[in-house]
Amino acid sequence: MSELYARTVAELSQELRAGSVSSVELTRLFLARTQQYQSELNAFITISADSALEQAARADERLRAGTAGPLTGVPIAHKDIFCTRGEKTSCGSRMLANFISPYDATVVERLRAAGAVMIGKTNMDEFAMGSSNENSFFGPVRNPWDLTRVPGGSSGGSAAAVAARLVPAATGTDTGGSIRQPAALCGVTGIKPTYGRVSRYGMIAFASSLDQGGVLAIDAEDAALLLAAMAGFDQRDSTSVELPVPPLHATLEQPLKGVKIGLLKEFFDEGLDRGIEQCIQTGLSVLQAQGAVVREVSLPNLPLSVPTYYVVAPAECSSNLARFDGVRYGYRCEQPLDLLDLYQRTRSEGFGAEVKRRIMVGTYVLSAGYYDAYYLRAQRVRALISADFERAFHEVDVLLGPTTPTTAFELGAKTSDPVTMYLNDIYTIGANLAGLPAMSIPCGFVDGLPAGMQLIGPHFSEASLLNIAHRYQRETDWHLRLPSRFT
């Protein structure tokens, strides 16, 4: 059996319920690792040792009382985009560097109720805008597999924390790939559920029609455990869907015989790293060996995803971020001369460059005279992309392809060219535009860096994705590999 810190949530849960370890002990262990590696990885913005130990003590009471659920006492971390009552919730921005949330996000509330112990808040690209975690006011996160490289973003802190086993699982959010891309680059399992599956209440909005909360974990089984606790209708979020969440854990073992997998033709383009392509092909054979049927599927409008996304997401962000004005909370500039000065300096000083770029693009595409040419047109293309997916799901059960075109790149390599940076999300954005559930699972290494395989399913097919991922992970151990520095 591996070291305690390298165990999955499911394994730790068993140990806790068997009484072989207490939640306080586990929490101390993961807090110690988090603190030990913070200066190297910068995976956390806040480490909440005191409150974590209090939660752990309460979890131990529940464990003793026999009222514990599968997550009770298990340490986890939340991406710093989720509001946590009484704790700093910065969203990776100077704008909220002093913001103590007075309430819990629904996701936080539900995981708290399930007894999970939150040991801290993970680092992220500012307001979830970025693909490398270099846009954080609190400094970049480093990739545990190579400290000179990025962990991906925007949930880079969560991905790095799970990859280095600073926590066994963490929450994330995914607007254009922000769970799946860092999961791929850090070699962990990430799931972005169907839009509307997980409440967005208390999750600081970037692009409301695309944002979706999810999980970064060691494997699919853990992702299922956490997602089951987080998901479900919330009357505080009008876009959350009033559908029961099936028991995700119950269908993990279903055989894959006859499952129809569509290989996404458009993802195997000239931009794809040959090494990653090799990993995907090998991974595919693992699934075929279990009886899955593979065929190629084409989604002709999918290559329009990136330009479409970079109209829709900035448009929504330009409006969502208007509330950060220095009036009621968060950063306020010193000695404003008048109202306009208050707005201008607060926002100039409080937001980073990428956030400002997107606010400007978004303001532009919504402006009178440009709205039809950009925003409306993007929405029409978005509908075409959705229709492509819908057609594909008449033919296959799930779509498969790479998560990213390349493995983790060096820090600073793409910061000067936003478009190159944006192209990193070329394979992940489609699922957000169509509101589909998608996963990234580790499928090998290229030159010592993890590669991710992406699964995209029809709406509300989380259980099928988790089932396929789990059956794949039963036959492979890519997800169990750990960078030697952190063993």
Next chain:
Amino acid sequence: MEWETVIGLEVHAQLATRSKIFSGSATAYGAAPNSQANLVDLAYPGVLPVLNGEAVRMAVKFGLAINARVARRSIFARKNYFYPDLPKGYQISQYELPLVAGGAVDIVLEDGSTRRIGVTRAHLEEDAGKSLHEGLAGLTGVDLNRAGTPLIEIVSEPHMRSAKEAVTYLKKIHTLVRYLGICDGNMQEGSFRCDANVSVRPRGADKFGTRTETKNLNSFRFAERAINYEIARQIELLESGGKVLQETRLYDADRGETRSMRSKEEANDYRYFPDPDLLPLEIDQMYIDAVAATLPELPDQKALRLMSEYALSGYDAGVLTASAELADYYEVVVRDLGGHAKLVAHTVTGDLASLLNREAVEIGDSRIRPAALARLLARVVDNTISGKIAKDVLEAMWQEGREADAIIEERGLRQISDDGALEQAIARVLVAHPGQLADYRAGKEKLFGFFVGQVMKATAGKANPARLNELLKQKLHA
């Protein structure tokens, strides 16, 4: 040149829901600043709007009352601009697909004719907060109690041709929303206010002139004055060779003038787009039917009924149906009195109305309840007192809160209908004014009124006027 005025109004009516349109905060007026603003109203990071179904029901009710189309599917949109009283940096409103479109109301013009005023649309939106300046030296405070209060914005067609017509329309909408119970109509508290789009053009021209929008008119009087000011200003400008600028203007009630707030060039680009936090609002026919079943008798229907049931004039019926409470009051008095509909109408729209007006009290809060008024009028009907004395008794009833009969008895106000007493009084008056008597008899018949007045004076107004007239005529011509 002869000018024609073209006016369209945008009325904002706060809906009388208990909680806000997108949050659970209370909407009561006058609470301590920010005591009715929760995290959603304050636009905290991560919070989301949830639509209040009651606000939708009220807006649909309005749509049905003006015979408009109620959209099966309408969309909430964000109107983006920065202001401290707008915490999110955008107002949630409806833009391309409003809930209500294509209705109309009929107004009665001064010449008695009816004009149909089209209502282009009525959409749901949230109110903003308020900036406070008083008692904060050099600072501006923000009170977000009002932020998120549900509104319907009712946009008329440019169908009005004078300030009077505009105010008549405004009053009609005011009456309607109160009948429907969807707005308290309190203009002082800002529950009901309007913006006026005004332009002028040479009579006969088919194109509209350039319009200005005058904001935040919160009384009927201000609306009329502001519009008239604006009409005069525009005509003067055009006649002196100038041009009207398309701009937003603000009415200064203290100075009685409008002044420029911002020009078209400075106007905000609101960057409307569908709010991704709210799903399209979808309602079905069953819902609409259910709301329709809750519609009360509407002012026009009620006025027609009063005209046919009580043989009232269109004017009286119009006045009495200005509010449902007034009409109810009227009908109770008629019922209690057992008829005499015109006398009741005369009293309610005359003496009682001026009392209420003087005391600034709504009919619903009248100190004189309908039953008490019916008992007073019963004394007029049975000739115990005259109509003139009834007015004094009404005043006393208001002041003292007592019954008509007690006041009449205590003050000896019973009318003198007894011929003997009246004849004595007349005789004394004729004796006392021999000159006038001679003049009258010489043909100066106007003096008849003089003698009536003298007898009334002598009897402290208690003489039965009808009987007095008859007897006086007999005596004068004797």
